[in-house]
Amino acid sequence: SSKKASSLAFAPTTTxxxxxxxxxxxxxxxxxxxxxxTPHSSSTSAADVHDVQQTKNRVALLQLxxxxxxxxxIQTAKDYIQKAYESGAQLCVLPEIWNSPYATSxxxxxxxxxxxxxxxxxxxxxxxxxxxNSWGKSSIMLMExxxxxxxxxxxxxxxxxxxxxxxxxxxxxxxx
Numbered sequence: 641s642s643k644k645a646s647s648l649a650f651a652p653t654t655t656x657x658x659x660x661x662x663x664x665x666x667x668x669x670x671x672x673x674x675x676x677x678t679p680h681s682s683s684t685s686a687a688d689v690h691d692v693q694q695t696k697n698r699v700a701l702l703q704l705x706x707x708x709x710x711x712x713x714i715q716t717a718k719d720y721i722q723k724a725y726e727s728g729a730q731l732c733v734l735p736e737i738w739n740s741p742y743a744t745s746x747x748x749x750x751x752x753x754x755x756x757x758x759x760x761x762x763x764x765x766x767x768x769x770x771x772x773n774s775w776g777k778s779s780i781m782l783m784e785x786x787x788x789x790x791x792x793x794x795x796x797x798x799x800x801x802x803x804x805x806x807x808x809x810x811x812x813x814x815x816x
Contacts, residue, residue, distance in 0.1 A: 700724030725789035734796035747799035752776020
């Protein structure tokens with residue numbers, strides 16, 4: 641008999657957090673013309689890093705059914721995020737193009753205006769009926785769920801409408 645694959649997978653991870661104080665200032669960093677952070681020194685030993693802290697994390701990798709009904713897809717994603725939270729996840733990762741059918745021809749119909757880096761829920765304009773000045777329901781749901789569950793959410797990707805162009809964009813949302 642065949643078993644249905646679980647749509648909620650957990651990847652227990654151990655993360656080492658290295659403080660900037662102990663590593664960044666001791667080794668020094670240059671911001672080169674390509675905006676890549678590169679250390680002055682090409683080698684770093686364990687002795688150079690003093691404030692190392694290991695943290696156990698629970699990461700939920702979500703796979704969810706997607707339909708042509710955008711509202712249903714948003715509700716399904718919300719339900720899966722809630723289930724991940726209830727299972728102890730601190731980070732949740734959605735799949736690519738979770739709010740629409742995976743076809744570039746469908747992107748214009750499902751595309752949304754997305755928040756800019758640093759925007760928060762307090763920035764959303766709920767009273768504005770002009771679609772050019774409000775965020776889409778997918779990004780608002782992700783931000784609300786990150787805040788209510790105190791989880792980081794990697795929003796897979798959704799079609800974004802920006803300056804009359806369509807992009808396949810991934811939102812990464814912190815709980816605050």
